[in-house]
Amino acid sequence: MTDVIQATKRDSTGTAATTRLRREGNVPAVLYGHGEANEHLAISAVQVKGLLRHHSKTVTLTGDVNETALVSDMQWDPLGIEVLHLDLIRVNLQEKVEVTVAIETHGEAAGTREGGIFLENLREVDVRCSAGSIPESLVLDVNDLHLGDQATAADLQLPEGVELVTDPETVIAHVEAPRSEAAVEEEDAIGSEPEVISKGGGEEEDEA
Template sequence: MTDVIQATKRDSTGTAATRRLRRDGHVPAVLYGHGEANEHLAIPHAQVKGLLRHHSRMVKLTGDVNETALVSEMQWDALGIEVLHMDLIRVNLKEKIEVTVSVELHGEAIGTREGGILLENVREVEIRCAADSIPESLVLDINDLHLGQNATANQLKLPEGVELITDGETVLAHVEAPRGEGDSGEAQVGSEPEVISKGGAGEDEDA
């Protein structure tokens, strides 16, 4: 999805200027890329909230600039509530770019009915695709995942035209026995995996 947002050029870029900008209901942003000069912009805070609601990665800038851009990065406040700054990259909608997208688990791992715990090791992967075809997320079917088994990036459902950059052998999720109830060493585990479900609780997890 591509959101249309109003962009105003700004001349002042210091700390005091950006604070005034935020008090006036705008988010400072920088547009760069394609060998062109950087543009320092102000985006209405309400429109930034719209981007977050829609999970938009692509934006159409209007107003002082007329560009299509990819939301590259957002800087948040200490509480993770308000966006303090945005980085935007100029793109051609048909050019291929590399982006990070979330992984969405679908189904109920059969291993959880075998007494195991479903653990999510990696929640995002890197892909390459056309700028106008960035998926919101990629689906990983875990229905056939037994106790002691794992699911890798190779098992993701990739839309047409989407290429996986992350190593296909990267373990995204696995099912292991609870501690003290058997050896879970057969499963390949990553660092500090997140517990998703135990026993019969195998609901889908939003990425």
């Protein structure tokens, strides 16, 4: 999905200027790539939140610039709540790009009905495709995952034109047997054993 975003050029790029920009409800951004000069932009924080809701990887910039861009990076505040800065790369919708895409699991693993525990090892993978056909997510069907089974990146459903970059043997999810109470108690016992600290200079103490 491609969002249309209004962008305004900004002349000031220092700390004070970006702080003032954020107070005004905007997010600073930089547009670069294709051998052209970097453009320092301001984008409404409301539009950035819409971008996050839609999981958009590409945007159409309007206003002071008219470009199609790939969202390359987002810098977040320490709490991971607000976007502080955007990096945008110029692209045309036909060119190949490498991006990270979320994994969406579908179904209920058969192994959970066999007493197992379903665990997700990875929540996103890297793919290569045209900038205009970046999927919002990739589906992993886990219905046939039995106790002791695992699903790898090769099991993901890839849309036409999307190529997997992540190692296809990478484990995405698995179903494991629950640990027995005895095993848990044994681990707890090992973890609770007191550390033995030897005293140095024992010979001198004996002589004394």
